[in-house]
Amino acid sequence: MRRLAKWLLFAFPALGLLYFLAAMLLGLVPGSGRTIAGPRDYHFYACDNGVHVDLVLPAAGVGRDWFGYFPPRDFAGDISAASYVAMGWGARAFYAATREWGDIRPGPVLRALFWRDSSVLHVSYGGDPEGAPNCRAVATDTAGRDALFAFIDATLEGRPRRETVPGYGPHDAFYAAAGRYSLFRTCNIWTMEALRATGVKMALWTPFSFQIMGLLGAD
Numbered sequence: 001m002r003r004l005a006k007w008l009l010f011a012f013p014a015l016g017l018l019y020f021l022a023a024m025l026l027g028l029v030p031g032s033g034r035t036i037a038g039p040r041d042y043h044f045y046a047c048d049n050g051v052h053v054d055l056v057l058p059a060a061g062v063g064r065d066w067f068g069y070f071p072p073r074d075f076a077g078d079i080s081a082a083s084y085v086a087m088g089w090g091a092r093a094f095y096a097a098t099r100e101w102g103d104i105r106p107g108p109v110l111r112a113l114f115w116r117d118s119s120v121l122h123v124s125y126g127g128d129p130e131g132a133p134n135c136r137a138v139a140t141d142t143a144g145r146d147a148l149f150a151f152i153d154a155t156l157e158g159r160p161r162r163e164t165v166p167g168y169g170p171h172d173a174f175y176a177a178a179g180r181y182s183l184f185r186t187c188n189i190w191t192m193e194a195l196r197a198t199g200v201k202m203a204l205w206t207p208f209s210f211q212i213m214g215l216l217g218a219d
Contacts, residue, residue, distance in 0.1 A: 009116075019183065019207075026205035031192075036199035038141030046188050046195065046216055047063045047086065047135040048209045053191045054088040055148075056129055063145050069146035070123045070173065077170025089155060090189035091181035092120045092165060092174075120163050123156055124172035136216040144198035151197045153191070154178065187213055 042063065043054040059066050059082050066085045072078070129135045140148070155177050163174040179185065186207040195212070196202040206212050 008160055016175050023205060023207050023211070027208075027211045029204040030194055031202050033196040033202065034144070034199045036141050036145065038143060039170040040139035040141055042142065042145035043137065045129050045135045046083075046138055046191065046212065047129055047132065048213050049134065051209055052088055052090070052187045053209045053212045054083050054086040055191060055194055056086045056122075056126075057148075059083055059085045059125060063142075069156075069160050070125075070175070074173045075125070075171055076167065079125040079171055082171070083128050084126055086121045086124045086126065087123075087152065088187060089119060089120060089175075089177055089179075089181075090187040091158045092118045092163070102139065111208045119181055120165060120174040121152075121177045122172065122174055124167075124169075126171060136213060138195070138198070138200060138216065140198040140200065144200075145213055147197040147199075148194060151194050 044058065047054050054191075055064065059062070061203070064093050065152055067079075068096045070085065072080060156175060157178050161176040163176055165174040172180050179190075181187070188207055188209050188211070189205070192206045192212055195216075203211065206215070
């Protein structure tokens with residue numbers, strides 16, 4: 001038993017280092033994707049909370065009215081004045097148990113990392129994030145905008161279904177989503193795939209938020 005404990009003490013940090021090195025290497029390899037050909041007239045944001053990158057899209061009037069997808073009745077507060085809607089994909093139980101970073105516990109983390117948790121789309125209404133230090137402005141053409149919408153529709157499996165997970169505040173809610181969170185498909189991989197669908201240059205694999213923000217800064 002003591003030998004096993006010593007092996008685990010060595011193995012977990014070693015595996016963590018290997019994971020980080022793999023992410024750094026694959027984060028340098030360009031990923032394939034569409035090319036932006038038309039005028040970049042659809043503008044949105046990618047915003048980083050230090051761990052996770054959300055997509056922040058115009059709430060209405062630019063190709064889609066998101067209030068029709070995520071209606072006011074699903075939210076505890078008044079969202080009628082919101083100009084933008086933020087979306088981020090992740091593990092259901094982790095979101096439910098982690099209202100603040102201080103709430104992080106090993107159980108929900110391990111369950112999420114090893115395919116034991118279903119997924120949700122976290123949706124939050126708010127104002128224009130222009131000028132926020134943790135946000136990057138992103139622009140694509142009409143085809144890229146439509147590809148982004150199609151990607152989100154596929155995540156929602158075509159029909160937004162409000163989850164019973166309580167929001168973190170009056171202006172956010174959770175919706176059932178396709179796929180399972182894991183070590184290899186993190187919340188930031190979902191964001192990377194969404195950005196790549198628009199034609200924005202992304203790397204092959206970016207499980208960390210700083211990788212996405214760095215690529216957007218260089219785009």
